[in-house]
Amino acid sequence: MAQSSDIEWTDATWNPVTGCTKIGRGCDNCYAERFAERWRGIAGHPYEQGFDLTLWPSRLMQPEAWKKPRMIFVNSxxxxFHKEVERAFIDQVFDVMERVDWHVYQVLTKRSSLMRAYLHKRYGSSAVPSHIWLGVSVEDEQHKGRIDHLKQVNSDARFISFEPLLSPLHAIDLRGIAWAIVGGESGPRARPMQEAWVHQIRDACERDSVAFFFKQWGGARPKSGGRLLDGEEWNGFPWQIVPKSIIEQLSL
Incomplete structure (x- = not known):
């Protein structure tokens, strides 16, 4: 687990699973794959196996070592919810998150229907614990259905990462969502994001009372285009869903 993170909307990362496979346009230039594959074959390195899907039982207890509350991005x-991650292992991850409840966990997936099915089975009609935040990635119009899957989860702590944003999103309904994060793609083959696409989401957030966070324009490097929209930073954060027991202790 990284004890700090360069990701603007979290404090730290926890990776009990690494590696993945592509399921949409948003995966084409995956930063995580690009990073992990640099180390393939280097004996003893955490990414010796490159970006092959790998479970790490030895990392399950890492959050317990941190006594100060943090926002933790789970599986950056x-x-x-990759289809090859066994349900029993997902159970173990959720067991840890439920027990080590002084952190806020941000669980983000592109496999929204599998997340929905898992949560319905685990919690039934009960709400997901409020310190476990549930998010989906939506990169274009084709994958907007992930938002509907997210809304079918019994939680007030729902968020969406529109990153990398690759197309306009028409008639977007964000009611029931607490937080929206928008960002352009970065890396050597970054695809440009248009300002009008960002305005669509920002305006929907304002209409539907959703906290709006603009992460970056993207480019060859994450910071290439800066993060100003209409001349200002947009750092919206859903403080209303942070459990009161830890809100004053978070470092964000």
């Missing part, structure tokens, strides 16, 4: 280098 994978997708917890």
């Amino acid at each position: 280098m994978s997708d917890l």
Whole structure:
């Protein structure tokens, strides 16, 4: 687990799973794959296996070592709901998150229907614990259905990462969503994001009372285009869903 993170909307990362496979345009230039494959074959390196899907039982207890509350991005280098991650292992990850409840966990997936099915089976009609935030990635119009899957989860802590944003999203309904993060693609083959696409989401957030966070324009490097929209930073954060027991202790 990284004890700090360069990702603007979290404090730290926890990767009990690494590696993944591509399921949409948003995966084409995956930063995690690009990073992991640099180390393939280097004996003893955490990414000796490159970006092959790998479970790490030895990392399950890492959050317990951190006594100060943090926002923890779960599986920044994978997708917890990948179809080849066994349900029993997902259970173990959720067991840890439920028990080590002084952190906020941000679980982000592109496999929204599998997340929905898992949560329905685990929690039934009960709400997901409020310190476990549930998010989906939506990169274009084709994958907007992930938002509907997210809304079918019993939680007030729902968020969406529109990153990399690759197309306009028409008639977007964000009611029931707490937080939206928007960002352009970065890396050597970055595809440009248009300002009008960002305005569509920002305006929907304002209409539907959703916290709006603009992460970056993207480019060859994450910071190439800066992160100003209409001349200002947009750092919206859904403080209303942070459990009161830890809100004053978070470092964000």
